[in-house]
Amino acid sequence: MNNEVYNTLMNHRSIRSYTDRPVSDMDLQQIIESVQAAPSSINGQQVTVISVQDPATKAKIAELAGNQVWIAQAPVFLLFCVDYNRARIAADLNGEELVITDAVESLIVGAADVGLAMGNAIAVAESLGLGIVPIGGARRQPLELIELLGLPEYVFPVSGLVVGHPADLSEKKHRLPQAAVWHKEKYHTEDLEELIKHYDEEVSAYMQKRTGGKESRNWSQTISSFYNRIYYPQVRQMLEQQGFDFK
CATH class of the missing domain: 1.20.5 (Single alpha-helices involved in coiled-coils or other helix-helix interfaces)
Structure with a gap:
């Protein structure tokens, strides 16, 4: 199909090996502009992105995320956060009380906003010839990550995104029918x-094929092995610490 956006999206694959070539300021700027261009609930723009390029900080994030070495290897790590701190400031400016963070709806709204924004970032990064891999491990030890990056009340991490120049291209994974x-x-x-x-x-x-016959794990086995437990158990504590008090 002769459609550049469609072709970029259909060519997606997660990259876990990067060169040391830096991401240009212009490319990073375009990625962040695409984040801000994403739709959001009530135009609340409940997303904040923290870009990390300092090697020591990336190394610590890699450790907190479960020793995911590509976080330290790639030149840029983006942390996507749900952010109601700006809404709290808006409430203060208008003499209102911030109540939405007492409802589970705030999680759905915030996570949807982050997903839409992150989708934009991924599409633009890949259209620029960059590689990416999302990092759900940002929620593995979120209390330490919050402290490391100075997240204020009403802000919490949802996912990270590694961005860099691929050292090699992974094979595309099959999708569900x-x-x-x-x-x-x-x-x-x-x-x-x-x-x-x-x-x-x-x-x-x-x-x-990928492992040379060493592994034959299928989709349902993989999903079952994750969803048979709460694999990021600090999330509830993180939300309570950050001011979310669900009734």
Whole structure:
């Protein structure tokens, strides 16, 4: 298809090996501009991005995220945060009380805003020839990360994004069959199990090829091994510390 945006999105892959070539100030500026251009609930713009390029700070973040070495290796780490601190200032300026942070709705609004903004950042970075990998491990030890980067009350990390020049291109991962994701007119449950079984076979074959036969882990096995526990247990404590008091 002769559409540059579509082609960029369809060519996405996560990069976990980077050269030492820096990301230019102009490229970083364009990425942040795309973040600000993203839609947001009530135009509240509940997103803050902290860019980190200091090697020592990146090394510490890599450790906190579970020793993800590509965070330290790449030239730029972006931390995407839900931010109601500016809303708190707006409330103060107008003699109002900030109440939304007492409702779970604030999490949905903030996380949706971050997702939209991060999607823009990823698309623009990749269109510039840069590689990226999202870092959910930003929530692994969030209290330490909050202290390290000085996040104020009503601000918390959702995800990181590594940005740099790829040392090599990863293979594209297979996605679920479209019929498992695109449900027309209503949610269809009848064929999901068979679709997932078929997808498991594709992913298992991909893993065997990728690892030279050393691993055959499929999609449902991977998902099950994560979702059989609360794998980032400090998140609730983080939210309470940052001023979110859900009723």
